[in-house]
Amino acid sequence: MTLQRPASITDAFLQKLVSRVPSTSGGTWKLTEVYSGEVLVELPQSTPADIEQAFASARKAQHEWAKWPLSKRLAVFKRAHKLFLDNAVTTTDLIQVESGKNRRMAIEESCDPPMVMSHYIKRAPKLLASTKRGGPVPFLTTSTEIRQPKGVVGVIAPWNFPFATGMSDAITALIAGNGVVLKPDNKTALSPLYGISMLEEAGLPKGLFQVVCGEGPDVGPTLIDNANYVMFTGSTATGRVIGERAGRNLIGCCLELGGKNPMIVLDDANMDETVQGAVFGVFGNTGQICMHIERIYLPESRYDEFKTKFVAAAEALKVGASYDFGPEMGSLVSPDHKDRVQSHVEDAVAKGATVVTGGKARPDLGPAFFEPTILEGVTKDMLAGATETFGPVVALHRYSTVDEAVALANDTEYGLNASVWGADLSRAESVARRIESGNVNINDILATAFASKGTPSGGVKQSGVGARHGDQGLTKYTDVQNLAVLKKQVMGARPGQDYDAYVKGMLSGLRMMRKTRIR
Incomplete structure (x- = not known):
């Protein structure tokens, strides 16, 4: 008996999804239904030039997105949360048809991005707020910790949970004010493409979230070289390659790798x-x-x-x-x-x-x-x-x-x-x-x-670097600016003051601050 695909998986629907992938001369890849081996759609493959253009488009949109008040950004994900749940069945159909997993696992996978959204909608206002602290001289200096987005994050998602990892990692980066360029595995590109369309329906600015497709060795180097940060889930062997290239570019990366x-x-x-x-x-x-x-x-x-x-x-x-x-x-x-x-x-x-x-x-x-x-x-x-x-x-x-x-x-x-x-x-x-x-x-x-979701999840030893979830799951996508203010010029000897006297006073002040717990 021929297996009947879900009614949602129409040729027109699939073509609309893959039309988002930029490909000027990269050819196509035959994306198949795992259960039968039949070709579902020809997935465009992105060239290095396509990837560079995707980053340029995301970077342009990110400059405006970062200016949005956090409350306005979070409003997009409040709407997206409802859309993701309303369309969970269609997402599940896509996950099944591209990965071959049983339906229970597919529906559970569809629930991960809404869980991540729900957590960070509540937590982001505190984590991304500026924090004012005292400076080196009590009352006369201040130091403020300001969280700023890194820019455009490259997310490389695996085939085993393409929607849960690809979308959840990207959503967290977006909440922090970044743009995203996602590279899903060729075998499982459909569900993340659908996720992006739902985010845009919820109000995410078009162009902010890009997707590129291709085999890892063809796509990875250009993606890493253009990213401000890389989030990767996959094998330890590939993770080493990504970490080395990110290090040469002096950018951060988070790697969830293999396990036994x-x-x-x-x-x-x-x-x-x-x-x-x-x-x-x-x-x-x-x-x-x-x-x-x-x-x-x-x-x-x-x-x-x-x-x-x-x-x-x-x-x-x-x-x-x-x-x-x-x-x-x-x-x-x-x-x-x-x-x-x-x-x-x-x-x-x-x-x-x-x-x-x-x-x-x-x-x-x-x-x-x-x-x-x-x-x-x-x-x-x-x-x-x-x-x-x-x-x-x-x-x-x-x-x-x-x-x-x-x-x-x-x-x-x-x-x-x-x-x-x-x-x-x-x-x-x-x-x-x-x-x-x-x-x-x-x-x-x-x-x-x-x-x-409130506790970091990551690997040790050869299973990875960094973590998703928890506070660091969001703050890793930010840089910290230290904004320091000196209210009065007291950082040094006064005009005409003997420097030995200045040093004696400085040391005495440090002792006093320790005793009074000011510092």
Whole structure:
């Protein structure tokens, strides 16, 4: 039976979306429906000249946007918040058709930008307000911290959550008064393009938010060379390249990179809840979540209990291609990525690992489907043991002591996310604090940390630099101007005053300020 696409995905609608992408002589890229492999639309590809022009247009619009009072800027996002929720179903259709994820994950992704808007609409007035402080001489000097937008921010969004990351990161930069040039992945450019159209419908000035498309090596260098700041989500290898180029240009960057995320199950964990969490943590979004779980560490005393229940739950998952809420797991993003995931499993088996369940592609379901897969006996000399697989594949490991579990969890170059499960919350928190990770969830996999928009979320070690969310998620898109005022000329010896006497008085004044807590 032929899969029926959502009614919203018409040729005219798709053509209107991609017409926003500048392309003078860059050709096109065949953007396909993942479930079937059929071409949806020819996506224009941007040349270096197109990218330079996009920055010029965004910069011109940004000069005016930055002059708007913050209240006027925030009014745009108050309107946008309603539009994003009113049109969540259409957004979900686009996310599904371009990425192949199941509908639950797609609708949840559509909710992230409204959550970010809601948080910063409330928080931005305080974070972006000027702060007046005292200067070096009490009462006669002041120093004011003024937050100013950086200019035009380059946002490079990944294919696994193109709408959540591409739009949410851009929205925060825009609230701070910047322009944005977004580069989505070619495979998943449709949903962010739709997001931009909704922002403009809400009153965002046209030209302020540009989008360019192309393969990373073709687009990235010109984008970084023209940006005032770069926000990137993707692989550690690419992050190193971006960070190096940004450094040469003396601009800042925020990098959320790869992970090999561990889950530690303590011996007092509620096993039914733990298994349910692990199913989402491993197989949610078909394992294509930056914060998803690839390693599970289990106490000897409960290993077999967890394994039995987890394998049964994995084998019961409904996997398929559908634009309704039936399937619990969808497709991988592309046949190429399916081949990469399969190569990790085959490498592990060749080196001695055992497939407990799954381990095979499912061409009967679509060109990029792969079974939920559980492995045992995975070691660090295997691809699946040391590098990010980024698919529905997990390795089970035993441990004897909690100290051993923590050491195993930390035995990686990555540090993006981790999960600890246990009934004694105080004990679980004590374990969590020992894990070298930017995010650690207790009795949850990732949602509690990532959805807490008031707290920064980022990686440590080779999992990134900087963070999104929290106060720094907004202030990173600003520069600080220190506006200092001297009300009376007292910074130096008075005319005719002996300098030794001046120094003596200065030192005495510093002692007095310390005692009186003026400084």
